[in-house]
Amino acid sequence: MLDLFFHEDTFEKCLKCNACVVNCPVSNETFDFGGPKHLGPELKRLMDNQQVIDDKRIELCTLCGNCDISCPENVHVSTLTAYAKAIHSELSGTKFRDVVLSNAEFVGKLASAFAPITNLAMGMRPVRKVMEATVGIPADRLFPKYRFNHFNRLYNKKTASTKRKVAYYVGCYATYNAPNVATSFVKVMEYNGIEVVKPEQKCCGVPMFANGQLKQGLKNANFNIQRFLEYTRQGYDVVVTCTSCTLALKKEYVSFLQTEDAKELASHVYDADEYLRVLMENGELNTNFAPREEKARYYAPCHMKAQGIGNPAMDILELIPGYEIQDTGAGCCGQCGTFGFKVEKYDVSMNIGNKLAKTVNDVNAEYTVTECGMCKNQLDQLTDQPVKHPMEILAEAYLVGDKVLANK
Amino acid sequence: MYDVIVVGQGLSGLLSAIWAKQQGKRTALAAMGTGRIIQSSGVMDSIPGTQDWQGNPIQKGAIEAFKRLTEKMGYPYKGEIENPISIVTGAGHVKKTILYPATISPIPEQGRVVIVGFDHILDFQPTFVQKNLQKARPTLMISTLTVQLRKHSQRTLTQLDAARLLDQSEVRNDCIRQIQQQMYEKNISQPDLFIFPASLGMEKWQETIEHFSTELNAKVTEAPGMPPNATAIRLHERLKKEAVQLGVRFYENTVVFGCKLDGKIIDSLIIKNGSYESVISGKEFILATGGILGGGLEQTSIGLKETALGFETNESGELLYCPSNLYPVGASNGLRVIHHGITGGVYSILSAHEAIAKIGKNPMMGGTRSA
Numbered sequence: 001m002l003d004l005f006f007h008e009d010t011f012e013k014c015l016k017c018n019a020c021v022v023n024c025p026v027s028n029e030t031f032d033f034g035g036p037k038h039l040g041p042e043l044k045r046l047m048d049n050q051q052v053i054d055d056k057r058i059e060l061c062t063l064c065g066n067c068d069i070s071c072p073e074n075v076h077v078s079t080l081t082a083y084a085k086a087i088h089s090e091l092s093g094t095k096f097r098d099v100v101l102s103n104a105e106f107v108g109k110l111a112s113a114f115a116p117i118t119n120l121a122m123g124m125r126p127v128r129k130v131m132e133a134t135v136g137i138p139a140d141r142l143f144p145k146y147r148f149n150h151f152n153r154l155y156n157k158k159t160a161s162t163k164r165k166v167a168y169y170v171g172c173y174a175t176y177n178a179p180n181v182a183t184s185f186v187k188v189m190e191y192n193g194i195e196v197v198k199p200e201q202k203c204c205g206v207p208m209f210a211n212g213q214l215k216q217g218l219k220n221a222n223f224n225i226q227r228f229l230e231y232t233r234q235g236y237d238v239v240v241t242c243t244s245c246t247l248a249l250k251k252e253y254v255s256f257l258q259t260e261d262a263k264e265l266a267s268h269v270y271d272a273d274e275y276l277r278v279l280m281e282n283g284e285l286n287t288n289f290a291p292r293e294e295k296a297r298y299y300a301p302c303h304m305k306a307q308g309i310g311n312p313a314m315d316i317l318e319l320i321p322g323y324e325i326q327d328t329g330a331g332c333c334g335q336c337g338t339f340g341f342k343v344e345k346y347d348v349s350m351n352i353g354n355k356l357a358k359t360v361n362d363v364n365a366e367y368t369v370t371e372c373g374m375c376k377n378q379l380d381q382l383t384d385q386p387v388k389h390p391m392e393i394l395a396e397a398y399l400v401g402d403k404v405l406a407n408k
Numbered sequence: 409m410y411d412v413i414v415v416g417q418g419l420s421g422l423l424s425a426i427w428a429k430q431q432g433k434r435t436a437l438a439a440m441g442t443g444r445i446i447q448s449s450g451v452m453d454s455i456p457g458t459q460d461w462q463g464n465p466i467q468k469g470a471i472e473a474f475k476r477l478t479e480k481m482g483y484p485y486k487g488e489i490e491n492p493i494s495i496v497t498g499a500g501h502v503k504k505t506i507l508y509p510a511t512i513s514p515i516p517e518q519g520r521v522v523i524v525g526f527d528h529i530l531d532f533q534p535t536f537v538q539k540n541l542q543k544a545r546p547t548l549m550i551s552t553l554t555v556q557l558r559k560h561s562q563r564t565l566t567q568l569d570a571a572r573l574l575d576q577s578e579v580r581n582d583c584i585r586q587i588q589q590q591m592y593e594k595n596i597s598q599p600d601l602f603i604f605p606a607s608l609g610m611e612k613w614q615e616t617i618e619h620f621s622t623e624l625n626a627k628v629t630e631a632p633g634m635p636p637n638a639t640a641i642r643l644h645e646r647l648k649k650e651a652v653q654l655g656v657r658f659y660e661n662t663v664v665f666g667c668k669l670d671g672k673i674i675d676s677l678i679i680k681n682g683s684y685e686s687v688i689s690g691k692e693f694i695l696a697t698g699g700i701l702g703g704g705l706e707q708t709s710i711g712l713k714e715t716a717l718g719f720e721t722n723e724s725g726e727l728l729y730c731p732s733n734l735y736p737v738g739a740s741n742g743l744r745v746i747h748h749g750i751t752g753g754v755y756s757i758l759s760a761h762e763a764i765a766k767i768g769k770n771p772m773m774g775g776t777r778s779a
Contacts, residue, residue: 018636019442022568031561031569038563057562069660072441072703251682263683281409300652308681310436310657310688329652363653 006083007258011041011048013073020067020077025332026060029351033060036067040080054091058084060345062336063210065247065306079255082209089212097135101338102211105203108146108176115148138346142381144177144373151179151198155186160195160236164284166275167231168196169224169249171242172203173373181373184395185241185272191398192279192286197236199227204248207338214256221253225265232268241272241391243304243371244337250307271304271371273312273390280316290400291321292393297365298327299356299379301372313371313390320397325369330359335378349378357382369393410436410657412767413677413690415664415716416704418443419753420738421696422647423760426477428694429654431768436688437651438659438679442644444702449632450606450640452485452507452753454492470761471754474507481646483613485509489754498532498567498605498633500540506754511608511617511639513601513629515541520549520599523631524587527556528565531634532605551596555586570607571638574616584623599626606630606637613642659688664716667693673733677717692733692767696760699725699739699751712743735763 020036021027027035034057047053058081067077100107111118121127128139151170160166166189174182189196201224205217228238228249240246249269253262270278279285298314317325334352339345360368360383367386368379376387411433414425421443429435452474471489478485485507487493492504493514502515515521523541525534534552542550557565557573573579590596602620608630609616620628632639652658659679666678668687676689697704697716705725706713712725720728725742727734736742738756 017447018566019446021563021566022446022636022641023442027563028572031559031563031565033562035563065661070442072443074440074663250684254683266682266684269684305658306661307684308438308659308662308679310659311655314655315657327652327655329649 014041023070040077064302085212086214104172111146167236171245184391204245289397297363299370333378410690416696420756427764445644500537502544568636606632606639
């Protein structure tokens with residue numbers, strides 16, 4: 001049984017100024033959602049030391065974290081809404097579909113084991129129609145492809161001997177759907193003389209938190225914390241290529257667990273581009289990038305913004321000679337992890353997404369750059385522009401740069 | 409390493425960041441949350457704050473720069489510092505303001521106006537507005553009516569929600585029909601001006617204004633009031649997007665809780681995101697954390713405290729010692745420019761513009777230090 005009387009007292013500072021509601025992508029799209037102010041600090045204030053309240057409307061919260069980003073009083077709104085979700089699941093149960101969706105790692109393992117068939121089936125209209133009717137996954141929603149040769153088959157290094165050592169937290173998406181991102185990251189590190197290891201790891205828990213499976217998510221959190229602390233205590237830095245996983249390791253584990261171990265791990269965690277920026281600031285970054293006369297647009301995932309790290313992806317990509325990149329300044333994508341895979345939320349998801357697609361198309365460029373696999377899924381569905389991860393671009397720029405150097 | 413780091417993202421902070429970036433400075437902005445634009449009326453008043461600026465040549469340039477910027481962002485402001493106009497607020501109070509967006513029209517001395525409220529929008533009560541307005545404008549003929557938005561909501565609707573609904577032409581058509589019908593039933597004569605809450609469209613405010621004024625055959629205006637109101641939020645969203653698209657680096661969800669000094673100048677800011685601490689270093693720093701209302705100053709038992717950098721202030725909240733590369737803008741200049749907890753928007757515009765002008769004249773300072 002979950003301890004429903006969780007300790008989180010930042011709600012005391014809420015002035016009800018509505019900044020979170022104004023910036024909530026879901027509140028802006030539907031009146032069915034009670035809004036972050038109401039279902040976060042207000043609900044907590046109402047039930048603190050009193051009866052626990054199960055509010056169904058919390059299902060519409062995506063845990064995108066724009067409420068935290070916008071709160072001028074530093075109320076931990078998304079921590080409060082995550083608990084409201086957990087309470088709702090605990091007292092009202094969780095749909096079978098949501099349990100499956102929240103287990104992204106299990107789905108990934110299974111789907112990539114039968115990858116050609118899974119991908120084929122997920123592309124077949126009749127199959128998807130049946131899935132919509134039976135489990136409630138919308139037939140029109142694009143599904144990410146699964147890879148048979150996933151990253152766990154490709155890479156299993158466990159120790160490093162270079163001066164800087166990286167313990168790579170891969171995440172489910174780069175493992176099962178986009179191994180190219182993971183291999184690109186390893187190459188980028190190699191070009192900087194850094195060896196990368198892949199410690200044993202479980203899903204970061206973000207999809208679980210978002211579906212009210214807090215207990216399961218925290219089990220994964222504790223597992224990851226222990227495994228990665230073994231590495232950080234030997235001088236490894238933890239680097240992550242998925243911005244949602246990064247946020248979990250840096251922030252959410254600490255908010256939920258409030259343990260010294262969680263804090264210790266958080267202080268060693270870097271977003272991949274942020275890590276390259278650290279190398280740059282220390283004069284250690286290999287800047288032998290081949291020139292690329294390209295114009296790209298950058299789409300910032302909400303979970304990147306929530307980390308408060310500026311814009312490291314653009315900071316690094318701008319070092320490539322001739323490379324031009326512009327931030328679209330777009331808001332939330334609406335896919336929001338598992339949210340967009342739910343039939344009853346599909347309209348909201350697409351309405352948010354359509355606004356984003358318009359903003360993205362307003363910036364003239366050859367392709368879109370983003371770190372988040374789920375944002376990519378929405379961009380793939382709503383725009384006709386290719387979407388790349390910064391690590392893929394950097395690995396290519398290093399590769400060509402190396403060839404140019406070799407030919408000199 | 410940034411050329412300019414701004415702390416705070418209210419009007420002063422966002423303007424400083426945009427103008428610094430436009431000068432080609434590598435600019436970052438660190439903020440704990442949205443600034444107070446969201447809680448403001450969205451119009452730029454001259455007081456408090458601007459009394460010190462009379463005859464200062466920087467005024468004109470700053471106002472022009474602000475107008476150019478809002479024009480570019482698709483939400484143009486008009487007005488002149490010498491010619492304040494009278495507008496009506498969501499409480500029916502008539503106040504003077506300097507700069508106002510195209511969704512606002514001045515309130516006439518006499519003639520006929522109709523105040524239109526929306527059912528469900530509790531923050532705007534037409535009869536309350538009417539009674540207050542009547543005190544300020546005794547000869548004005550004022551009528552009121554309330555129309556329905558016909559939307560079921562799971563939360564209290566705000567003026568911003570109404571604004572988003574009015575972006576849809578079918579919702580507008582329905583409102584116009586209701587207004588016309590009620591005017592007929594209540595025998596209200598054709599007015600010169602319709603007064604609405606701050607709800608006349610979000611993305612499509614131009615279309616909304618035009619639609620209402622054409623169909624109702626009169627001018628329309630927003631009466632900005634309780635937050636969140638669309639007059640202010642349109643400005644906030646556009647300033648933010650402009651800054652991001654220009655390439656200002658946002659450190660959001662970030663608490664600035666001190667700075668490292670290198671001799672007499674600031675070297676870097678100490679920041680915290682959750683439990684995650686780090687530093688960002690820069691050459692010039694702009695303090696745009698606001699006054700007591702904005703959270704930049706805190707009233708404690710031993711006097712005022714500056715909250716972000718931990719500097720000491722005098723009894724009016726001005727920094728006792730201001731490092732040469734730190735520029736306080738807007739309400740961060742202390743109580744001298746703050747009455748009732750806020751600073752007039754015009755003061756924010758002028759002081760942000762002045763700070764950036766100083767930084768622009770000072771390129772060598774940063775250059776030698778970074779070398």
